[in-house]
Amino acid sequence: MTDALTFLKTRRSRPAKILTAPVPDREALEALLCTAARTPDHGKLEPWRFIVLEQAALRRLGALARSLAQTAGPEVVDPDKASQQFENGQLAVVVVASPKPCDRFPQIEQTYSAGAVCLALLNAALASGWGANWLSGWASHNRDFCTEALALAPHETVAGIVHIGTGPVQMPDRPRPDVTALTQWLNE
Template sequence: MLTPNPAAMDFLLTRRSRPAKTMTGPYPDRAALMPILTAAARTPDHGKLEPWRFVVLDRAALDRLAALAVARGAALGLDGEKMAKGRDQFAQSGLAVAVVSCPRPSDKVPAIEQVYSAGAVCLAMVNAALAAGWGANWLSGWVSHDRAFVEQGLGLGDHESVAGFIHIGTETSAPPDRPRPDLDAITTWASE
């Protein structure tokens, strides 16, 4: 058995994402962001295929994506509220990292396991940012699933998709805890 790490366990039991819209500057610079990206890249990836990559989005890129969200929302005929939600996740942020899922051809590792790994990278990045003292939030939304948006805005290839946008900044207020799952309702103990 490994040596217990009570501080790490306490962090995991009490961690809480910070809503992206409540974060402000300062934002991590490149030097502060590198350990967060490094920690996220340590996620298991079932065969060392690295089926994900990162696109760091600064203020200029976020402004461009906010405008593209409006254009794409209009082209798709989205209602104003849905369009605004897609725009605001970029317009109200100062730094985000797009985690791009890019499954690799493999006879041993199914594509779905590679996609799961990209999702795990998103959570690892949020946790690393929180552990480093930043506020962090994992968002997706309709923009993540619109092919024209991800191709035009992020330069994604046909085989790539957005696993999530991880927004990182300085939290302005700690959110209240939310209800957590009832473990008895979601856990089955298989003994035989």
């Protein structure tokens, strides 16, 4: 278990814009998805699903994101920024939050589960030696993009887009939160 703790204490995402080929093949990616699917899920609802974006799909989505961003206008979003992760990506997994009707487990808990899947997938990729980065971005919150590009149902949203590829083995660390300043202890 100390290896797992060492990994978690030192893990560092690799920026999506510097990830290159090779990327995991289908078998390796399916293993990462199976690992991510072991996330906490109250009620076993599976309130999430995956969409794997290979390079041709990423390019198509990049063109759509750029077009929608241009229509929205520069005061809303920069078209280059909106499309960059798709235009430059090698392989990405969209984690779709897909809440199920359930009185016992509210939608917010299901949304948290989808976010946990994103982190589990990110960590599984990094622990397997791949470079990975969890992004969202303007397009992932744009309903037209989500409907046209990803065929999401009206109740579904993008929890995150996890880019996976080859990245540098080492990354400089970044400043980390001051946990002491962010922690409150209650004893009564």
